Amino acid sequence: MYGLIAIFDETTEQIIKDIWKELKxxxxxxxxxxxxxxxxxxxLAGxxxxxxxxxxxxxDAFYEGKQAIDITFNTIxxxxxxxxxxxxxxxxxxxIEFHSNHHKIFEQFNDDPNSLYLPNRWIPHCTIANRLSPEKLSKAFDYCSKRNATIAGQIKEVALIDVSNKNKAPIIYSKKFGK
Known part of the structure; x- marks a missing residue:
């Protein structure tokens, strides 16, 4: 099993890693x-x-010359x-165009017609916490809603990851975008 992910600029990535660390x-x-x-x-895709x-x-061919995409997180x-x-x-x-264009060009690889990552089903998000009890979810929501200001950054890279192992998700290949 594989995933195609959008990766952020270093500052945005560090802000999110800090949130993960604080929740831990x-x-x-x-x-x-x-x-x-x-x-x-x-x-972006599974x-x-x-x-x-x-x-x-x-x-590599499709994303050659692709420019960074501005992204703003202001919702939990x-x-x-x-x-x-x-x-x-x-x-x-x-x-939306970034996502839908990927799926148009890579349609031949879609082997799950029920995938939640397909256009018109996709809810773009960056997971902060998962599989929480209702009490922990409430605590996480409360903490993050008070901790976070709007996060403005960029998508700077796409990567293919291998998610076949439950405890690892190594990057197989990535393509960086221009400025």
Whole structure:
């Protein structure tokens, strides 16, 4: 199983890592530390099976010359009955086009017609905590809603990750964007 993720600029990434660390220090969530290679991201697509070598060649060609995408997080949310807490970016035309253009070009790789990452089903988000009890979710929400100011940054890179191992999510290949 594989995921295609959008990776942020260093400052935005560090802000989110700091939130993860603070939630851990308060014994609210250990989400960031459950997977060895976890980095802050927005998942763009998920694939059950693909040829990574072929996919990354297509990825390299498609994302060549791509410019960084401005992103602003000013909302905290949760999926129903999930125990998840996430930062939700402002949904801009640029963000939606970035996502939908990927799915148009890489449609041949879509092997899950029910994927929540497909256009018209996708809810862009960066997970802060997951699988929390209602009490911990409430604490995490309270903490993050008071701690966070608007986070403005950029998507600077896309990466293909291998999520077949429960405790690891190594990057197989990534492509950095221009300024």
């Amino acid at each position: 220090e308060r014994s609210i969530s250990f989400y960031a530390y459950e997977v060895e290679d976890r980095i802050p991201h927005i998942t 694939y059950n099976d693909l040829n990574p070598s072929y996919f990354t060649k297509q990825m 949310g949760s999926f129903l009955n999930s125990g998840a807490l996430f930062l939700s970016p402002t949904v801009t035309t640029e963000l």
